[in-house]
Amino acid sequence: MIENGASSEAAAQTAGDADPYAAVLRPVRSGNTFEETVEKVLQLIRLGLVPVGDRLPPERELADRLQISRVTLREALKVLQDAGVLEVRRGRYGGAFVLAPAPSPAAASGGEELRRRVEELGDRLEDTLLFRQVLELGAAELCAERTPSGAEADRLRQLLAETGAASLEEYRRLDTRLHLAIAELSGSPSVAAQYAAVRATVNDLLDCIPLLPPNLQHSQRQHEELVDAILSGDGPRARASMHEHLAGTAALLRGFLS
Amino acid sequence: MIENGASSEAAAQTAGDADPYAAVLRPVRSGNTFEETVEKVLQLIRLGLVPVGDRLPPERELADRLQISRVTLREALKVLQDAGVLEVRRGRYGGAFVLAPAPSPAAASGGEELRRRVEELGDRLEDTLLFRQVLELGAAELCAERTPSGAEADRLRQLLAETGAASLEEYRRLDTRLHLAIAELSGSPSVAAQYAAVRATVNDLLDCIPLLPPNLQHSQRQHEELVDAILSGDGPRARASMHEHLAGTAALLRGFLS
DNA sequence: CTTTAAAGGTATGGCCTTGTACCATTGGAA
DNA sequence: TTCCAATGGTACAAGGCCATACCTTTAAAG
Structure with a gap:
């Protein structure tokens, strides 16, 4: 009877996995x-x-x-x-x-605040970026595969237009709305919910960086390509589009992993 | 002051999204x-x-x-x-x-039990299947892109071999182990944790279905293709492989959506 | 045969969370 | 002006959850 328990531990060790339960035995609740x-x-x-x-x-x-x-x-x-x-x-x-956020030293400090937050996040930055990528590429592809119809397509077009017309101050907010809409149109509430959580973390980091007009224009061109792929029902292209769109941000944030 | 609140609601309605907060305002904790x-x-x-x-x-x-x-x-x-x-x-x-599960009417009932559980799951079945697909395709691709090295590669090969040599009774368990290992090798603990949760749900459904040797052999051929793609560092192929591997199961379960 | 370490079993006091009911404030509607 | 409905503010009792300390059982080790 005992041998079973012992053997499974041994097998796990032989297989080189230090903690076979890692994926399940995480805190039931994070804080109160x-x-x-x-x-x-x-x-x-x-x-x-x-x-x-x-x-x-x-x-x-x-x-x-x-x-x-x-x-x-x-x-x-x-x-x-x-x-x-x-x-x-x-x-x-x-x-x-x-309320409007107090004019913090964040944006003005030229990345010092971002570095601090990234270090505070530690190992979880890489996790966050990878998880985001998985969710967002998956959502884009699913969304394209179900090829949004009339009202849904209109909504995407409208969000795209609003994002394109946004001022620097509004851009992050409207960009988030567009991406979240795509996640919701994936058809999986779980994908949308997980994306919302991860995106909130990412936004918290991005808010430390000043947004420049050239970046914004580049980003918007990618949005157009992305939405076009989705509305054409071209899953792989939507996926590729999204991948390129995310690459810049990810590289930027990873740069602060000293 | 009030107009802001009113306008945002109006905008959301115009855009056709009934509940703009749906992705965030979910239960903080599911039960006690x-x-x-x-x-x-x-x-x-x-x-x-x-x-x-x-x-x-x-x-x-x-x-x-x-x-x-x-x-x-x-x-x-x-x-x-x-x-x-x-x-x-x-x-x-x-x-x-x-303990060994009591010989329930599950496997013997020719799918009646499965139908019951699928209906009990309701809308969440589609969510579960889509979420699983997003996670698993993403994990396979990430895993291939980082091209597991020595010890990790060995582990994958060993799990593949053990799964291939498994009896009917052990197959589900070893299959799960292999997939979970890939999720963990994605490099994102969040991906692994979410996959574990979703896979537990899927297994609960699959346990109602008798597993046939032909299915098992077919599945194992796909596993070999998948692991080969991963170890070759071929992300797209790993992804495609996984997609094909999942399609059968998903179609089977969706069939019970009467 | 005794010892001992590792495991489950139990008891207590305190904080966290909830459900319910009711109070206080405010600005528009009648 | 009066009323009303929507909103935040407060109180209290019951139950959930926790940290801690200690007890009991078991089988291997000596």
């Missing part, structure tokens, strides 16, 4: 509910789903959808309020409004 | 800690990471790695014990041993 809730709300903001000046959904609705109690949600909102991320107003037509 | 813990332990078993007759890691280690208290872990183990999944023995060299 309150911390995870803060992250979720920050995701809404970092993804630009709730633009600066807009308000979050009402507490009761947020609590419902996140499946947590209003008390816990409020603790999270309190923290974000104290941090100057939100402004909460009472009464009808009140709510939690997204 | 105890339920999620049961799932994790079941994953270890369904993936075959702990074969029938072997024992789970000690309670203290499991609790540590899942970042939960031993008390909660024990509640989960208790349930699995009562369900006849585990046998717990005290004393040194004791532990929680995986």
